[in-house]
Amino acid sequence: MPAKPELQRDPSKPDLWSATGDWTLAHAAQLEQVVAKAPEGIGVLDARGIDSLDASGAMLLWRGARNAGIEGGNVQLRPEHTSLFATVQGICQNPPRKVVKDYGVRAMLGRIGYTVEDNAREIIALLAFGGEALMTALKIAFQPKRWRVTSTVAHMESVGIDAVPLVLLLSFMVGAVVAFLGSEVLSEFGAEIFVVELIGISFLREFGVLLTAIVLAGRTASAFTAQIGAMQSGEEIDAMRTIGLNPMEFLVLPRIFALTVMLPLLTFLAMMAGLAGGIVVGALMLDISPEMFIARFYDTIEIRHFLTGMAKAPLFAIIIALIGCLEGMQVQGTAQSVGERTTSSVVQTISLVIFVDAMAALWFMEMGW
Numbered sequence: 001m002p003a004k005p006e007l008q009r010d011p012s013k014p015d016l017w018s019a020t021g022d023w024t025l026a027h028a029a030q031l032e033q034v035v036a037k038a039p040e041g042i043g044v045l046d047a048r049g050i051d052s053l054d055a056s057g058a059m060l061l062w063r064g065a066r067n068a069g070i071e072g073g074n075v076q077l078r079p080e081h082t083s084l085f086a087t088v089q090g091i092c093q094n095p096p097r098k099v100v101k102d103y104g105v106r107a108m109l110g111r112i113g114y115t116v117e118d119n120a121r122e123i124i125a126l127l128a129f130g131g132e133a134l135m136t137a138l139k140i141a142f143q144p145k146r147w148r149v150t151s152t153v154a155h156m157e158s159v160g161i162d163a164v165p166l167v168l169l170l171s172f173m174v175g176a177v178v179a180f181l182g183s184e185v186l187s188e189f190g191a192e193i194f195v196v197e198l199i200g201i202s203f204l205r206e207f208g209v210l211l212t213a214i215v216l217a218g219r220t221a222s223a224f225t226a227q228i229g230a231m232q233s234g235e236e237i238d239a240m241r242t243i244g245l246n247p248m249e250f251l252v253l254p255r256i257f258a259l260t261v262m263l264p265l266l267t268f269l270a271m272m273a274g275l276a277g278g279i280v281v282g283a284l285m286l287d288i289s290p291e292m293f294i295a296r297f298y299d300t301i302e303i304r305h306f307l308t309g310m311a312k313a314p315l316f317a318i319i320i321a322l323i324g325c326l327e328g329m330q331v332q333g334t335a336q337s338v339g340e341r342t343t344s345s346v347v348q349t350i351s352l353v354i355f356v357d358a359m360a361a362l363w364f365m366e367m368g369w
Helices: 025-036 055-067 079-093 105-140 149-159 161-189 192-233 236-242 247-285 290-300 303-329 335-367
Strands: 006-010 013-023 044-053
Touching (some): 006 025, 013 025, 105 303, 149 161, 161 247, 192 236, 192 247, 192 290, 192 303, 236 247, 247 303, 303 335
Parallel strands (some): 013 044
Antiparallel strands (some): 006 013
């Protein structure tokens, strides 16, 4: 049965008081009364008779010692209670202050500066990481024994084949929506037939590759970061370096090669699915039969639109793979860091893919392609 907490004076030593019993949260009410009755002028407090001590009891013990004017060194504790009492004493003496966020102009400029600096460091790190990946690829290019074929094929399945249903569904739905909205506008001019050009050019040049890249940025980049980040937090990558294995060769290059091969294939499927969505809307709502749609598509759409869209796919694949792997390598070793880096990889890949796509669209337009 728990012992009742008490604070008693030693008759033989007037300045020595002893604390006994269980100083725990269950006896908080009794402890409040015991501490309140503690007289001033106590020289030494012997707390080695305390059987059980928790944070609440340690706080009340410290409060009683403070009210009696006892210094911290004059409180005698059991060895197993010393660290807990010291921690509670530190918190009581230096309570955490509430940080008030500054919303002033200087603070705003400071946050902007830190963000710009952090983004600049991320860009430099990405360029350095890409250069290291390129040097490693060139080093093993003429050494087939060092090619990680099995790992590459496994990643091709996970990032490519497993993503086919999602890419097809999203592209089909977007193609149907674009065809429907385009027909609503073109019908005012009696030009519904130009929906064929709208769907064809938009999906061959932009929507096919961009939708695929965004899907893989959210699906694959996050997976790469989580996988490599878990290995980084488990010190598996350090173990690889210790036994002489290059993480860039074993972890990064297979993922880059797999995504570089599969993203153009998924882009082609996304283009076909988007056109299929336009064909369905044309047949059901615009009185444009599939034969008429395909015939007009064949007559009006040039091959350069298809090549323009496909040319961007390998570049997007490299960006997604590099950012996903780099963020995984930057994990600090905690579960929180893995989550933060995974979120960062998705945000960075989607943002950079859209930015590069916009720049590429402007460049192709200026070149007349």
